[in-house]
Amino acid sequence: MTEIDHQRENRHGIRRLDLPLPWELGQVNAYLVPVDDGWTLVDCGMTTPECLSALETQLARERVAWGDIKLLLLTHMHPDHMGLAPKVLELSGAKLAMHRREFALLEETVEAIEQRREPDGALDLARTPAELQTKVIAAFTDVRRSFVRLKPDLLLEGGERLGAAQVVWTPGHSPGHVCLHFDDGSLLTGDHLLENITPNISWMPEEDALGDFIASLERVAALECGTLYPSHGLPFSGHREWAAQTIAHHHERCDEIITALRIHPRTAHELVGILWPRRLSSFHYRFAVYEVLAHLEYLRGLSRTVLEPNSTWTSTAD
Numbered sequence: 001m002t003e004i005d006h007q008r009e010n011r012h013g014i015r016r017l018d019l020p021l022p023w024e025l026g027q028v029n030a031y032l033v034p035v036d037d038g039w040t041l042v043d044c045g046m047t048t049p050e051c052l053s054a055l056e057t058q059l060a061r062e063r064v065a066w067g068d069i070k071l072l073l074l075t076h077m078h079p080d081h082m083g084l085a086p087k088v089l090e091l092s093g094a095k096l097a098m099h100r101r102e103f104a105l106l107e108e109t110v111e112a113i114e115q116r117r118e119p120d121g122a123l124d125l126a127r128t129p130a131e132l133q134t135k136v137i138a139a140f141t142d143v144r145r146s147f148v149r150l151k152p153d154l155l156l157e158g159g160e161r162l163g164a165a166q167v168v169w170t171p172g173h174s175p176g177h178v179c180l181h182f183d184d185g186s187l188l189t190g191d192h193l194l195e196n197i198t199p200n201i202s203w204m205p206e207e208d209a210l211g212d213f214i215a216s217l218e219r220v221a222a223l224e225c226g227t228l229y230p231s232h233g234l235p236f237s238g239h240r241e242w243a244a245q246t247i248a249h250h251h252e253r254c255d256e257i258i259t260a261l262r263i264h265p266r267t268a269h270e271l272v273g274i275l276w277p278r279r280l281s282s283f284h285y286r287f288a289v290y291e292v293l294a295h296l297e298y299l300r301g302l303s304r305t306v307l308e309p310n311s312t313w314t315s316t317a318d
Contacts, residue, residue: 019045047083075190079146095153102176126268172213185226203293210298261315
């Protein structure tokens with residue numbers, strides 16, 4: 001895989017906006033894409049004064065006024081991508097587009113937050129101890145404030161044309177995640193492809209998130225792509241190599257889980273301690289336990305694991 005200079009000219013005039021995050025990742029990219037009557041803004045950053053200030057400064061650098069933004073497209077509904085959406089929509093008067101699955105998930109998430117509960121019962125399913133559950137929920141208190149109700153003007157299915165780009169539905173990291181594929185091969189990848197890290201694959205009830213992610217990687221690998229514009233880090237290339245390496249990584253993680261379960265049945269919480277032997281913060285534990293559950297669900301779909309009534313998982317592999 002090859003990193004591309006972010007100032008490199010591209011046929012469609014895509015502009016990268018580097019926005020700060022208060023987390024370990026450090027930054028998130030939004031993108032400006034020119035359209036006939038102005039610009040489409042792809043993602044918009046998190047609900048912090050620093051992020052809003054950086055967005056305003058970089059729009060001014062690109063000589064783009066708020067009123068020039070005609071469409072805000074959200075690749076997915078995670079806080080670092082959609083937190084500033086209400087402010088952007090207020091200041092610009094732009095229309096809002098997101099995938100219908102992502103909108104449904106946002107509605108469910110906001111409702112759960114309003115009722116002061118976890119939206120999916122994952123921590124209970126994982127048999128996370130009550131004291132740790134309390135810490136995990138507290139660690140995400142500030143993050144939850146970025147989830148707000150939105151009213152999309154355009155609900156996407158995948159396959160739509162938005163100017164020079166086609167919407168590619170890439171579920172996995174989130175069920176309604178989308179990428180934008182341009183006719184010159186440029187791909188705005190959101191969190192689907194990130195050069196130096198693999199995106200978190202988060203379990204959802206009655207979903208095979210990891211299976212969806214692998215299928216989405218295979219779908220993108222079949223495209224003709226040149227420069228990849230990710231949501232974190234600089235543009236790069238080599239989408240087929242990245243997809244193959246990432247699929248192999250998740251298969252290796254599945255093998256680790258099966259190896260652990262062959263010894264004796266375990267809860268998802270216990271598996272987190274085996275797969276991440278270092279001590280995790282409450283914040284990072286949540287990502288880990290959701291990812292373990294996603295892998296267990298994928299393995300169950302392959303008939304390699306069984307979920308027992310007491311929330312322990314058993315290997316069916318020989």
